Amino acid sequence: MPAQQLLLLAGDYVEDYEVMVPYQALEMVGHDVHAVCPEKEAGETCPTAIHDFEGDQTYTEKPGHQFELTHDFDAVDPAEYDALVVPGGRAPEYLRTYDAVLEHVRHFFAEDKPVACLCHGVQLLAAADVLDGRTCTGYPALETDVRTAGGDWAEGVTRDGNLVTGQAWPDHPEWLATFLECLGTDIDHAEPVAADD
Structure with a gap:
């Protein structure tokens, strides 16, 4: 299947692994990923947060990196995209207050396009009112929201x-593999070439 154009919704304090790993993995297999954030343009950055699970009642949070956006949010036309990626972290909590973000999310569901959502990203789906009758998961504390x-x-x-x-x-391997299957992405698992002695 040819490369597809994917929209990735980022925001300040998006979870570091949950934005960077999918972005890099989807680009690596040939898809064109447009990372955007409301009120920001291509080249600007979102600070990320690293969430870890260290035996406490909830996750811990540490400063992450600066994730660089690739496109202007105001230029987004969701009709031009084949699929949507919604990472977690703290960003979804405030991103759900933007009407444009919610309208973008609704477009992908209305058109039955693939959507990959992780962790707190489900807050955006709940706010966009697209979960009725759907089976899904997210960060365990969000079961009530779903x-x-x-x-x-x-x-x-x-x-x-x-x-x-x-x-x-921690779900990245299975989550990304399932999303790639949903996209119809074929990956050639060629044998590695051994170096000459």
Whole structure:
């Protein structure tokens, strides 16, 4: 299948692994990923947060990196994109207050385009009112949000039609593989070439 154009919704304090790993992995297999954030343009950055699971009742948070945006948010026309990627972190909490963000999310569901959502990203889906009757997952503390929005909660990586969800960055391998399958992306697993002695 030819390369597809994907929209990635970032924001300040997006989770570091959850924005960088999918961005790099999807670009690596040939897709064109447009990373955007409301009120920001290409070349500007979003600070990231590193969430870890260290035995406390909730995750810990540490400063991450500066994630560089590749496109202007104001220039986004969701009709030009084949799929949507919604990472987690603290960003979804405030991104859901932007009407344009919610309208973009609704477009992908209305057109039955693939959507990959991880961790706290499910807050955006709940706010966009697109979870009714859908089975999904997210960060475990958001089960109530999903159920209140009419969704059915599941554990672990979940695919419901064109919606692929995971609970947090430890789900990356299965979550990304399931999303690539949803996109119809074929990956040639060629044998590595041995170096001459």
